[in-house]
Amino acid sequence: MSHTDNDSRGTANGLTSLAEAEFAPRTTYLNTASSGLGPARAAEAVQRAARGWPTGDFSDYDPAVAASRAAFARIAGVPPERVAAGASVSVYAGLIAAGLPSGAEVLVAEGDFSSLVNPFAVRADLKLRTAPLERMAEEIGPGTALVAVSSVQSADGRLADLDAIRTAAAAHGARTLVDATQSAGWLPLRAGDFDYVVCAGFKWLLAPRGVCFLAIGESAAAELPPAFAGWLAGEEPWESCYGPIAQLATSARRFDHSPAYLCYIGAAASLALIEETGVETIHAHNLALADRFTAGLAELGYQAVGTGGSAIVSVPGLGAAAEQLERAGIQVSARAGNLRASFHLYNSAQDVDRILDALPAPVH
Template structure:
């Protein structure tokens, strides 16, 4: 299994260490593209018309789901979730007062609640089966229970609260021998464990977990024999034909349990996810995820202060644990700040299981094929801070730190890391939650180049390339890929173009993927390349935390003031004091630094990503980073198809931004860019498959403001902006650390805040 390729084809793997496949796994680029493509089709031709166009592909989803379970397509109903599938099955089951339902202690909360309600409203007897020593259903107790008449047995193959794996096939055999149907909840197993219809007469599952499909999808398997016994309590036009004034006929297959209205785009996305899983094979997925989860279990068991909570019969892709002295919800919050995403499961989600074992809650980590050993290292490496390994104490409200950094974009995060690794205590504040898209540092890729119009930038550009090399080494991942870049302007334009070390004038046809006519002249920068922005932000966060940065997301700074030689910072959560303050708040810098308020203008910038019938024509070496000065339009820039992401383009200007909540890219904005793509990128012959909006903070003459404020030298500002600041991120961070520690940086005098 090519894990690197699977990670590259999974957009979310670039942004965080994702250990929540048991909650909602990361979809692939193909699944995402399928959903978006159909939504755009609906927008163009209408929902009913789009459904007709996609009818053959929609029908194939049933066949794919049937292959997954070794069933016939007629046995499959598609639903909105596993819980909906469960409800449809139970509501259709012929239950009457006094009937017995035998349920495993591993039952999911929604299933248990439904059973409890059936007990109260219909007089159904619900018996929770005892567990064996290994945590699974006690098969002897099950055999005893089946000696009395029972209407149904229901078992969760894998619970929400642990990595327990019930022996579904053996339980099914016992039920079959007793003539009692088995409803198997395969919500947490479908897609990670081999499973077929011999394991249940009724099987429910979801698309959003290990199948890696969209949320809002699920499936229901009902055997032909069970369909003879079950009738939907709420028949729908999808599953029945109204034949007379008071008569109707149910569909022959399991589709009798469906409803007419559904999210066709999500269903098609589920089909893509099913196809990808079948291509990999469930056996190979199980082998890979089990091996990685076993390594995680071993590493967690060896981490002081961490206690595994899985029963003996646990296995597969799910691992649960607790950290001594810390509530699971706090562990999850702390790890999320470190870029490691897991969930806590409270006892209220698995009362028959966690309550029985005396656990109030657990932390659940679940791996998938896009995870690798570096993810496991990041998770276990982030735990000792609360598990007894000499973590720095968090700075309380009113206490004094060495430095406070405001803003967790690329410059603020770089500064926090550089300061912390030099032994400085750092409180790092950001007004938004981790992973937000309100500022300027989100997204997958950015451009880097040596070509600049003015040689005054050359030294800082050299420092930037060196800083990216150092950051990549510290992070253990390559963050810069050199491709070469092409920068064009009208041949009739007499103004100086870009220049720099090794930058040469070349024919405008230098990139096969970029169509430029004779009216343009171009220069080629061999050092230009693509920065992995998502991995950069994740790495800076992890490195900062590893060096003791006290990182606090979702904290709004209300004001700051000079405090002798230091500063006092007032936040919505309390007051902090420090010797130094670094303000790197992106679009909000002007509101925190009054002397820059009228100089920094915030504008809205949009990018679109465009599909292609032949993506190689838009990837290096056919295409690298580029820009084109388009007469009457402005500067069009773009990045090649890279690391699984389609070609990306944007315009280097936009309307004023009022700093309200970020809004999606509009059809008009996307249409303007798509028209330019059709003109300059002939191989970009697909639709817009994704879009993103961000904010540029523009300064006079496209300069930055980096350095101490003249009247309060203990306060440093970093408005490294104007649309070309990301490439300098690590270098600006190092410069801010130098300045905060009293080192002179005359090379930055041309960027001093007073020089704007």
């Protein structure tokens, strides 16, 4: 393997110190694409809040939601007033699906994650059309009402050409929905370029499961009915507890779900860690490890999916090796027949070398 330069070594050393302070994986953990590891500071915050639960101390609850919303907004590059806080991608995709008129055409990528696709598929009166990821932009037409795509594909780590999709959608008057669950936290995000960006926080943002954000553009927000609005969606929540809400929040908070407070307490601490480290720093670190793994795979005789640029690296037809690697203390995943490894700020070059040493020889 090639040696890193001084700047890269300095960054790597800083992330190594951070990883040692915040994370304690029991295995060689290369599976953030399934679930991120929680930082120690987040676990401590949740435990502290849980200890306050029996005593009636709920003072951290609402501030944690506000802090999480603001942190995600900064990461996504939008004002916090444009961010709603919820619990899952499928609920927000379902809300957007429910707002479409009968007969509307929705374009999705072949094999995209079900939480994004299924809410549109179960509405029999919608026209759901699929296209290869590489052809998404050119498949958008004058009849397309919405194009929904994951920025990074869960099954294999391929990146969508979001710039091309945004340009084509604008040319045809189509709305855009991007699922950033597999990218936010390591891949720089410009959520303001799209009508909707949804992101579950339990992967690359290192939050507990039960945290999800929806960044929504102003014109899209004006058209989307807040069908799931509860009392917290009121402009004055404590005056919105009974009967119809007199005034919904003027911000994206009208699309909030009642939050899982303990999850958001953990999220506030995890998102602070992402911001302190910096998405650009994490991006460079993750891609360096992914490139090291891809190069090592080629030396062994394996071909990874895609052309690089992703923190997720998949090897077609090698999914069965995941069990063998697990027995060797290396945690990856098998998805769609692929062996999928994913790299984040707590991983190191030694982790990459360990999985390369443990892989079975290719069968020719």
